[in-house]
Amino acid sequence: MPKLVWLNGQVMPLESAVTTVADHAHLYGDGLFEGIRIYNHRVWKLDEHLDRLYHGIKFLGYEMKQSVTELRAILLDVCKQADISDGYIRLNVTRGTGLGLDPKGIDRTPNVMIMVSTLALYPPSAYDLGLDVITSSIRVIPSDALDPRLKCIGRYAANILAKQEGNRMGAGEALMLNYQGQIAECTGDNIFLIEKGVVRTPHPSCGILRGVTRDTVIQMAKDAGYTVEETILTTFDVFSADEAFLTGTAAEVIPMVTLDAKKIGTGTPGPITKEIMSIFRTQTTTTGVEF
Ligand SMILES: Cc1ncc(COP(=O)(O)O)c(C=O)c1O
Numbered sequence: 566m567p568k569l570v571w572l573n574g575q576v577m578p579l580e581s582a583v584t585t586v587a588d589h590a591h592l593y594g595d596g597l598f599e600g601i602r603i604y605n606h607r608v609w610k611l612d613e614h615l616d617r618l619y620h621g622i623k624f625l626g627y628e629m630k631q632s633v634t635e636l637r638a639i640l641l642d643v644c645k646q647a648d649i650s651d652g653y654i655r656l657n658v659t660r661g662t663g664l665g666l667d668p669k670g671i672d673r674t675p676n677v678m679i680m681v682s683t684l685a686l687y688p689p690s691a692y693d694l695g696l697d698v699i700t701s702s703i704r705v706i707p708s709d710a711l712d713p714r715l716k717c718i719g720r721y722a723a724n725i726l727a728k729q730e731g732n733r734m735g736a737g738e739a740l741m742l743n744y745q746g747q748i749a750e751c752t753g754d755n756i757f758l759i760e761k762g763v764v765r766t767p768h769p770s771c772g773i774l775r776g777v778t779r780d781t782v783i784q785m786a787k788d789a790g791y792t793v794e795e796t797i798l799t800t801f802d803v804f805s806a807d808e809a810f811l812t813g814t815a816a817e818v819i820p821m822v823t824l825d826a827k828k829i830g831t832g833t834p835g836p837i838t839k840e841i842m843s844i845f846r847t848q849t850t851t852t853g854v855e856f
Pocket of ligand 1: 753
């Protein structure tokens with residue numbers, strides 16, 4: 566499978582795809598991105614990812630040249646050229662090119678990149694055994710500084726620090742709280758808890774990225790007959806939960822079995838987690854946009 570990149574209109578192998586050093590995301594983190602999965606020759610939740618991207622583009626005032634329909638067609642064409650059955654697409658849009666953080670002074674033609682590649686975030690064993698997670702000392706960026714609905718490149722410095730903290734502790738993930746001490750999310754995933762058969766996840770106002778996978782899993786859980794609560798949660802709720810799992814495009818659905826070395830429930834992946842993982846796997850391989 567060739568790893569292909571579409572960069573500002575040109576398709577090329579990943580190794581030869583280079584962009585300008587004066588790109589505004591390279592200089593200031595002024596860019597947006599989406600990570601999107603390909604399952605079984607279909608792009609999973611493509612329109613949901615494009616929706617989030619174009620809301621961000623509008624909010625940040627990027628002067629995007631391609632309409633959502635045009636970009637969608639380009640992306641599907643690159644997938645076709647890559648001829649990939651299962652993989653990971655990275656879609657980046659930056660404000661433009663030029664030194665100085667004032668957008669007035671730069672070439673505001675967005676740099677657009679679509680990379681079709683592969684990604685395995687966690688080893689396969691982590692999906693069977695579950696992840697050990699620590700509570701990070703790094704808080705999520707408050708939403709009055711940077712709205713978490715923006716999947717903005719610059720925001721990820723905080724998440725990378727939290728991830729490094731997790732690595733130092735030998736954990737698979739790090740849980741980030743908001744400034745009120747409420748649970749927000751992990752470094753690249755949303756969190757779900759299950760207590761007495763009720764599926765609970767932080768409300769979007771807790772400072773989370775409203776994950777496409779999160780929204781999908783909420784619907785799957787409801788369709789499977791579970792009550793789902795989007796609410797305020799603290800670490801107390803983690804320790805009183807029977808089960809926990811994380812969701813994300815890269816992570817998919819993965820059990821979380823400890824927090825700060827304390828077991829959640831039995832300390833093994835729970836039955837409702839396994840049921841949702843199985844529903845997720847079935848849906849990902851049977852639905853999506855064909856290319
Ligand atoms: C901080 C953060 N939270 C949650 C998620 C999960 O979002 P999605 O399901 O849309 O991939 C991501 C994914 O990249 C993320 O970076």
